[in-house]
Amino acid sequence: MAITAKPKKTSVIEKPESKEIDEKKAIAFINQGGSVASHTATSEAEEDEKQKGVIVRMYPDMIxxxxxxxxxxxxxxxxxxxxxxxxxxxxxxxxxKKNHK
Known part of the structure; x- marks a missing residue:
């Protein structure tokens, strides 16, 4: 197995010249806020109505x-x-069901 040298970085990310943060913009961004992620509780009946995947193996002749x-x-x-x-x-x-009644 051949060993190669670590690839060299081809691009350099440029940093902004000014490191000052516009405080008004930062506060406005924070105040925009957001919504809390909600978790909707599902009942057992709703869970039962969902389709579930099942893998069925069949002989090629039957298919x-x-x-x-x-x-x-x-x-x-x-x-x-x-x-x-x-x-x-x-x-x-x-x-x-009919046979077992």
Whole structure:
């Protein structure tokens, strides 16, 4: 492994000639103030309504089968693969609820 010298700085930041601070401008800036960061408390119901990401691992054959089914649908009524999978999960949940009552 080759060792190289530390790169040299190519630009120098120029400092202002006057170090005096305009006190009136500084006070005006301070008096502008700002707002305190607010933290909005969310209820558990609101948290439950948010979508959560889940990684689903599927066999390539199954994905291809889903894609083939989707290609047969008319373009304007064709859902995305994700929407189709969500609908399938919802249907499965409804069936399971009926079976366990």
């Amino acid at each position: 291809q089968e889903i894609d083939d089914l989707l290609k047969k649908l008319p373009k304007r009524n064709r859902p995305s693969r994700n929407a189709w999978i969500l609908k399938a999960v919802e249907e499965k949940l409804k069936r399971e």
